[in-house]
Amino acid sequence: IQLTQSPSSLSASVGDRVTITCRASQGISSYLAWYQQKPGKAPKLLIYAASTLQSEVPSRFSGSGSGTAFTLTISSLQPEDFATYYCQHLYSYPHTFGQGTKLEIK
Amino acid sequence: EVQLVQSGAEVKKPGESLKISCKGSGYSFTSYWIGWVRQMPGKGLEWMGIINPGDSDTRYSPSFQGQVTMSADKTISTAYLQWSSLKASDTAMYYCARHCGRGISCYDYWGQGTLVTVSS
Numbered sequence: 027i028q029l030t031q032s033p034s035s036l037s038a039s040v041g042d043r044v045t046i047t048c049r050a051s052q053g054i055s056s057y058l059a060w061y062q063q064k065p066g067k068a069p070k071l072l073i074y075a076a077s078t079l080q081s082e083v084p085s086r087f088s089g090s091g092s093g094t095a096f097t098l099t100i101s102s103l104q105p106e107d108f109a110t111y112y113c114q115h116l117y118s119y120p121h122t123f124g125q126g127t128k129l130e131i132k
Numbered sequence: 133e134v135q136l137v138q139s140g141a142e143v144k145k146p147g148e149s150l151k152i153s154c155k156g157s158g159y160s161f162t163s164y165w166i167g168w169v170r171q172m173p174g175k176g177l178e179w180m181g182i183i184n185p186g187d188s189d190t191r192y193s194p195s196f197q198g199q200v201t202m203s204a205d206k207t208i209s210t211a212y213l214q215w216s217s218l219k220a221s222d223t224a225m226y227y228c229a230r231h232c233g234r235g236i237s238c239y240d241y242w243g244q245g246t247l248v249t250v251s252s
Contacts, residue, residue: 042225044158061239068227068244069169069242080238116237121167122179123176126177
């Protein structure tokens with residue numbers, strides 16, 4: 027199963043609403059997670075089961091979708107949100123990641 | 133507090149062997165599978181495989197099958213990733229991560245990463 031994220035990079039401003047898309051090459055139900063990675067740091071789990079917010083993750087992050095199309099939305103960008111975001115499916119082995127979306131400050 | 137603590141950075145020559153570790157604490161180590169993820173310099177995340185520390189059942193990504201070996205010692209709550217003959221292309225950061233388990237599909241806790249540099 028391949029995951030394709032779009033866009034690969036994105037420039038936005040503090041306060042903007044941004045959406046990142048992840049498409050699976052075949053149906054994966056809701057077996058999708060989203061991670062945030064900052065430079066030099068390990069990835070951090072944001073959302074699992076496509077739409078469930080991980081504990082202590084700010085509510086400005088949300089996820090939706092099922093089957094083959096998924097989105098991660100940040101409702102109002104904060105300075106600390108500029109990072110790279112990855113989707114990952116856990117429907118079957120291997121648990122492939124998308125190629126990543128780098129979110130940069132405009 | 134759940135923690136995964138990985139071994140330190142390594143510098144090796146091509147052809148050498150290497151074993152890096154990931155020690156879990158703050159939870160029942162045998163109750164959660166441990167995955168390994170590679171990140172080559174400036175690149176994205178690649179899922180390598182996963183091991184059940186309870187019985188050492190292992191699933192590898194086809195991309196890494198035969199290239200690495202995953203193991204675990206449940207008596208010391210430690211998972212391992214090893215190479216028998218390193219290549220320059222193995223240069224990367226390697227992360228271990230705990231699978232969420234309990235019917236939830238994700239990786240919730242991550243180690244700090246081990247940087248492996250392979251150079252002659």
